[in-house]
């Protein structure tokens with residue numbers, strides 16, 4: 441009887457986890473081979489910077505023995521509240537929700553002394569019973585190494601991809617190679633490598649000192665043919681911010697820009713993946729239209745057709761009227777609709793830069809046709825780019841929109 445009850449509970453939990461994961465676009469496990477390399481700093485920054493761009497993000501800290509996320513975000517003592525049967529996440533901002541194992545502690549400095557099965561149980565519970573709602577990103581901060589926590593995440597979260605954080609010196613890189621091999625063994629794709637603590641810019645002389653060397657992360661990425669997402673320097677401001685419970689978006693140093701560039705690279709790589717998958721992933725594709733067909737003049741179209749694609753099929757088509765034309769307004773509006781891709785006849789460089797920065801893939805040079813036909817071609821990889829066909833009948837440059 442007891443076994444049956446356990447089986448039923450596990451099955452019900454599996455179903456809850458599946459239902460939750462169906463509503464998460466991207467699941468990212470932030471890993472490191474070694475402790476203290478800045479994995480939690482990167483995980484919280486990814487969540488906060490993506491949140492700042494309008495994405496809905498869940499940040500889950502499953503680092504049982506050293507949960508840092510709550511401290512880094514100033515949420516120490518973060519309690520886990522339950523309403524009915526559902527655990528409520530903490531809202532760091534309107535669109536960044538946080539759940540940390542820290543929330544189970546009576547006192548912030550209490551240790552959790554747990555063996556494997558308890559760790560597996562709590563991770564599954566956090567996936568099944570938290571009221572996350574639909575998410576664009578689920579970012580998971582796991583402990584260093586390749587133990588129970590990353591293994592449980594890899595085996596439970598279908599479609600999860602890893603971001604591996606390292607410092608540049610050989611002793612850290614040796615452990616990164618283990619993380620990469622772990623990912624290969626559990627068939628979890630590596631979305632990219634980030635090199636943290638890469639050089640120190642001296643505030644007195646302005647010279648860069650490679651305290652832990654520099655470039656090892658990029659070389660490792662190249663060796664394993666993995667994407668390199670970028671570098672962060674050793675910046676005393678990062679420590680001060682972390683100790684004060686403030687995320688890296690509060691920094692005024694170049695480190696903030698570098699983190700932003702890492703996020704842009706990650707979004708770029710993800711959008712590229714979606715395209716390569718030939719529409720098997722979910723996509724939301726925007727097309728400027730006039731009289732039911734593609735409008736070559738992106739900034740002055742009547743409406744946008746927004747087509748939702750699931751598993752390579754168009755499942756929904758809407759028509760939305762954009763706000764009045766002004767520099768940068770329409771690209772930002774398209775991104776705010778949650779679009780992953782945009783198909784246009786022509787578009788200026790400034791608009792393309794905004795869209796790319798916001799993670800929207802731009803397919804430029806499409807012919808005049810109905811949105812459904814264009815998306816069908818796009819999904820089959822048969823959409824042929826002619827030229828940047830923005831018509832200039834209004835006598836201005838494409839770059840102005």
Ligand SMILES: Nc1ncnc2c1ncn2[C@@H]1O[C@H](COP(=O)(O)OP(=O)(O)OP(=O)(O)O)[C@@H](O)[C@H]1O
Pocket residue numbers: 472474475476477478479480481482503506508582583584636637638672673674675676678679680682683
């Ligand atoms: N680029 C950086 N420059 C300076 N300090 C940094 C940098 N990145 C992280 N730190 C600091 O290093 C310490 C460890 O960072 P963090 O907790 O993110 O590492 P971790 O890899 O998650 O550690 P753990 O092994 O405990 O999980 C923190 O004090 C953090 O503020």
